[in-house]
Amino acid sequence: xxxxxxxxxxxxxxxxxxxxxxxxxxxxxxxxxxxxxxxxxxxxxxxxxxxxxxxxxxxxxxxxxxxxxxxxxxxxxxxxxxxxxxxxxxxxxxxxxxxxxxxxxxxxxxxxxxxxxxxxxxxxxxxxxxxxxxxxxxxxxxxxxxxxxxxxxxxxxxxxxxxxxxxxxxxxxxxxxxxxxxxxxxxxxxxxxxxxxxxxxxxxxxxxxxxxxxxxxxxxxxxxxxxxxxxxxxxxxxxxxxxxxxxxxxxxxxxxxxxxxxxxxxxxxxxxxxxxxxxxxxxxxxxxxxxxxxxxxxxxxxxxxxxxxxxxxxxxxxxxxxxxxxxxxx
Numbered sequence: 313x314x315x316x317x318x319x320x321x322x323x324x325x326x327x328x329x330x331x332x333x334x335x336x337x338x339x340x341x342x343x344x345x346x347x348x349x350x351x352x353x354x355x356x357x358x359x360x361x362x363x364x365x366x367x368x369x370x371x372x373x374x375x376x377x378x379x380x381x382x383x384x385x386x387x388x389x390x391x392x393x394x395x396x397x398x399x400x401x402x403x404x405x406x407x408x409x410x411x412x413x414x415x416x417x418x419x420x421x422x423x424x425x426x427x428x429x430x431x432x433x434x435x436x437x438x439x440x441x442x443x444x445x446x447x448x449x450x451x452x453x454x455x456x457x458x459x460x461x462x463x464x465x466x467x468x469x470x471x472x473x474x475x476x477x478x479x480x481x482x483x484x485x486x487x488x489x490x491x492x493x494x495x496x497x498x499x500x501x502x503x504x505x506x507x508x509x510x511x512x513x514x515x516x517x518x519x520x521x522x523x524x525x526x527x528x529x530x531x532x533x534x535x536x537x538x539x540x541x542x543x544x545x546x547x548x549x550x551x552x553x554x555x556x557x558x559x560x561x562x563x564x565x566x567x568x569x570x571x572x573x574x575x576x577x578x579x580x581x582x583x584x585x586x587x588x589x590x591x592x593x594x595x596x597x598x599x600x601x602x603x604x605x606x607x608x609x610x611x612x613x614x615x616x617x618x619x620x621x622x623x624x625x626x627x628x629x630x631x632x633x634x635x636x637x638x639x640x641x642x
Contacts, residue, residue: 378632412507463493522553
């Protein structure tokens with residue numbers, strides 16, 4: 313997914329953001345449009361040179377961030393027009409290589425991308441495969457990575473994953489996953505990143521989503537390359553769907569199952585047994601409790617250099633705390 317005219321839009325954003333929601337319409341008027349493919353159409357300079365890593369290690373800084381969808385019920389400091397600046401500041405302060413966002417509506421994705429011109433963006437609205445509904449989108453550093461336009465896409469979490477907006481597992485709203493195959497210019501190595509947002513009510517939907525995503529990861533074109541899976545899973549580590557994704561034997565979708573290629577939970581790798589790791593805080597600003605439903609999972613064999621819950625934001629930028637990891641694939 314690409315926007316056109318973003319360099320102009322970014323300048324306009326910084327100059328007039330105090331005009332509030334007029335920004336959204338300005339961006340659209342300037343041609344900031346979300347598309348459903350990976351083709352480059354953004355009017356920007358060519359990628360800058362990237363220092364080569366002589367050791368060949370692939371080191372990545374990752375963030376998963378449920379931005380809280382924009383709605384009229386969120387007022388004052390919770391309104392998106394107030395939160396967007398803090399969100400951009402948080403992302404810039406961490407300077408991640410890849411960002412997975414969930415719940416972003418079209419205008420929110422446009423706002424973030426206009427403010428982060430060093431990133432490319434990929435994703436579509438889940439309601440029509442274009443702009444309608446929430447995005448589970450991916451930002452990635454445009455100078456460091458090149459996206460494989462033939463190996464990326466969106467699928468719906470249903471029995472008919474290629475059917476736009478399909479929902480056959482009991483969830484009332486469509487749920488999606490997106491994926492990108494990226495080439496790291498500093499090492500010449502490729503890797504995959506998946507981003508998803510599971511259903512918040514239906515456990516059967518979550519369990520079937522785990523199976524589908526695992527199957528899609530197994531079916532990737534370059535099976536020897538590392539994988540990152542991040543998102544809002546609406547499930548903590550004890551949920552059967554999450555247990556399956558990390559390779560534990562569990563009863564899932566009516567039968568005993570175990571995924572042979574299970575992934576590594578980056579937070580649990582560094583903070584095993586942590587009791588206060590809530591990420592969905594409902595605007596309380598507290599990490600107390602184990603309602604950690606935002607996760608970053610990676611291929612086994614990675615070294616986890618860092619994994620945190622970013623809980624110090626004031627005023628709060630979302631009702632979820634972002635989660636961050638720094639991983640090294642030898």
